[in-house]
Amino acid sequence: MSLTLQEAQKQVDEWIQTIGVRYYSELTNTAVLMEEVGEVARLMARLYGDQSFKKSDEAYDLADEMADVLFVLICLANQTGVDLTEAFAKNMAKKTGRDRERHANNPKLFREA
Numbered sequence: 791m792s793l794t795l796q797e798a799q800k801q802v803d804e805w806i807q808t809i810g811v812r813y814y815s816e817l818t819n820t821a822v823l824m825e826e827v828g829e830v831a832r833l834m835a836r837l838y839g840d841q842s843f844k845k846s847d848e849a850y851d852l853a854d855e856m857a858d859v860l861f862v863l864i865c866l867a868n869q870t871g872v873d874l875t876e877a878f879a880k881n882m883a884k885k886t887g888r889d890r891e892r893h894a895n896n897p898k899l900f901r902e903a
Contacts (some may be wrong), residue, residue, distance in 0.1 A: 802861060
């Protein structure tokens with residue numbers, strides 16, 4: 791399934807309007823976003839870091855946790871009038887201009903992990 795950011799924003803808005811009843815407040819959604827990012831971090835620490843899984847961690851699915859983060863981020867974008875397609879394009883242009891030579895000249899990036 792291929793989905794644009796614009797389509798994702800519309801899909802989330804339609805879901806909120808028909809199933810979710812209404813958006814949580816921006817502040818609540820910000821707190822929910824932090825919770826969801828924390829769940830991704832917890833899972834990453836166990837999958838790729840040094841922490842071991844607990845029984846309560848074993849049912850987690852990294853893709854699903856990342857999708858939760860994306861969903862709440864899209865909710866916040868919709869609530870605050872941010873066009874994620876435009877914002878992403880501007881951000882990539884900024885990073886490309888700023889970092890064009892910076893990363894290529896960073897010897898830390900060429901060390902083996």
